[in-house]
Amino acid sequence: MAPPNPDLTLYLVTDSSLLPPGTTLPEHVRASINGGVTIVQLREKKLSTAAFISLGKQVHAITKELGVPLLINDRVDVSLAVGCEGVHVGWDDMDCQTARKILGPDAIIGLSVSNKEQLAKALEAGPTYLGVGPVYATPTKPDHNTPLGLDGLQQLLQHIPANLPCCAIGGINAQNAGTVMNASRSKTSPASSLNGLAIVSAIMASPEPAKTCKSLKSLIVPSILYKNPQKVNLTSYLLQMLRNFRENGPPLIHHITNNVSKTLHANVTLAIGASPIMSENESEFQDLARLxxxxxxxxxxxxxxxxxxxxxxxxxxxxxHNCGNYIVFDPVGAGATESRRNFARTIKEAGATLGNSMIIKGNEGEILTLAGENVSMRGVDGAGANSGRERERELAAIVSKLAKDCRGSTIVMTGPTDIISDGVKTFLLRNGDPIQTMVTGIGCVLSSVIAAILWSSKSFSDKLLATVAAVSFFNLSAELAANTEPRPAGPASWAIRFVDMLSKEPTEDLVRQFRIEEIKV
Known part of the structure; x- marks a missing residue:
């Protein structure tokens, strides 16, 4: 029988010394699993064999009830006595082959690797999965190997076969979990990415383990789904993004915007569950960026x-805001005058130094101007209508190239068909209604929606699809506001209904109406 394929998404490694006062380990494990833990490793270095077995049986009764595997750290004998699902071993412990002979073919056997030499040996040993780390220094294991850092983690992942699950461990918490998942994404192959994160202190020391685990899991899951798109459809992925930013508390959106649309920006930002602040006072910028x-x-x-x-x-x-914050730049009227054209390109170049932190959103004329195309604009209106498949593909190629030139910035070209690209993936979005062009500022406030939902990306490590989710949600809300009976009398009544639509909780039925197409350019 082949060993099971464990779910490593959120891997709890225990340490009873970290428990909050008045808490028992079995209670903490139960709450953690209820919050989203998918596998548990009992690591209790200071217990006698008898105490270890007794605790293991108590914890296993809970994990078995809740359908989550329990592994024992190092001790094959304790695993046998407890009757749990397997062990996790290191290089000073029993080797994988011997552990397999003792525990049987259906046991889960994990192995830790910290460098290429250990990885080479591990690939011969045949573990069920690998624990890769430590990523960062951690006090829970003072004798750990030299931390890999994000670069070292990615280098090791390049050599792990796609069919061998792996999780990262070592100093991982809510502040860096999304960063670790994002950094793990291979530059050459999405197969060599992490299947999850193993976490100790952030869960064990939490006074609210269920809430903590729910939040941690929300930082991990979509990156895994992005790696394995066959496991989930795009609808589920985008719905999670739209829900996550609301569940994790309202993001603050600092606006430096035009006088015409400030009120609309504020109303839309509040409607979707974010907090707006309008400030052009440079003395406040540092403080606002770090709120x-x-x-x-x-x-x-x-x-x-x-x-x-x-x-x-x-x-x-x-x-x-170059402190990990996202920046959404709207080059309004970039092609209308030489002065605007020069200024927009200056800001584009400044943003290119930020790479993944910047999103540039503009209409066809504005984006083509930034791409170096010769465009004639009348005021701030778009320069064309991107209709027809051939024209869409031409524009998509320009948008993709601009994203590459901007070192990974995400580019959004709005129009009858919206085009979004990060230079690697490119999407066409077909929701919306012509009435959107009849109310001043509607195009501008899309930036606020993108800026808010991007915080799903900070958690989920994929700002491109967060942007796709934001634009699709915005345009479908506009479409439904225009076409739901009774229909609005005109643009003014539509605008009120549109803001109402944006305030509603996204549902699966809503997201299924997104019309999204990924294309190769």
């Missing part, structure tokens, strides 16, 4: 005071 851990910046150049006057304002805002 909590969920801040985005919207930069809209609709109210343009000239290259020099606006340049310092925007550049200083970008510098302040």
């Amino acid at each position: 909590g851990n969920s801040v985005s910046l919207v930069l809209n150049m609709g109210t343009f005071l000239g290259e020099e006057a606006t340049k310092d304002l925007f550049i200083n805002a970008i510098k302040a």
Whole structure:
């Protein structure tokens, strides 16, 4: 019989010394599993053999009831006595082959690897899965090997076969879990990515383990689904993103935007569950950028005071928010005048130094201007209608190239068909309604929705699909507001209904109406 394929998504490694006062380990494990833990390793270094077995049986009764495997750290004898699902061993413990002979073919046997030499040996030993780390230094295992860091983690993952599950361990918590999952994504093959994260302190020391585990799992799951798209459809993925940013607390959106749309920006931001703040006071930028851990910046150049006057304002805002925050830049009217054109390209180049942190959203004329195409715009209106499959593909190629030129920035070209690309993947989005063009500022406030939902990306490590989710949700809400009976009398009544639509909780039925197509360019 082949050994089972364990779910490593959220892997709890226990340490009773970290438990909050008044808590028992079995109670903590139960709460953690209820919050989303998918596999448990009992690691209790200071217990006698008898005490270890007794505790193992108590914990196994819970994990078995809840359908989660229990592994014992190091001790094959304890695993046998407990009757649990397997062991996790290191290089100073019993070897994998011997453990397999003792525990049988259906046991789960994990093995730790910290370098290429250990990995080479591990691939010959035949473990069920690998624990890769430590990623960061951790006090829960003072004798650990030299931390890999994110670069070292990715280098090891390049050599792990796609059919061998692996999880990262070592110093991982809510602040860095998304970063670790994102960094694990191979530059050459999505197969060599992590299947999950093993976490000790962040769960064991939590006074609310169920809540902590729910939050941690939300940081991990979509990255795994992105790696294995066959396991989930795009609908489920996008729905999780839309729900996650609401569940994890309202992000703060710092707006530097045009005077025409400020009120609409604020209303839409509040409607979707985020918090707006309008400030062009440069003395506040540093403080605003560091308010909590969920801040985005919207930069809209609709109210343009000239290259020099606006340049310092925007550049200083970008510098302040270059601390892990997302920046959504809207180059309003970029092709209308030479001054706007030059300024928009200056901000694009400044944003290119941020790479993954910047999203550039504009209509066809604005994006083509940034791409270096010759465009004639009248005011801030778009320069064309991207209709027809051939034209869509031409524009998609330009958008993809611009994203690459901007070092990984995500580019959004709005129009009858919206085009979104990060230079690797490109999507066409077909939701929306023509009435959107009849209310001033509607196109501008899309930036606020993107900026808010991007915090799903900070958790889920994929800002491209967070942007796809945001634009699709925005445009479908506009479409439903225009076409749900009784239909609005005109643009003004539609705008009110549109904001109402944005305030509603996303559902699976709603997301199934997204019309999204991924294309190769």
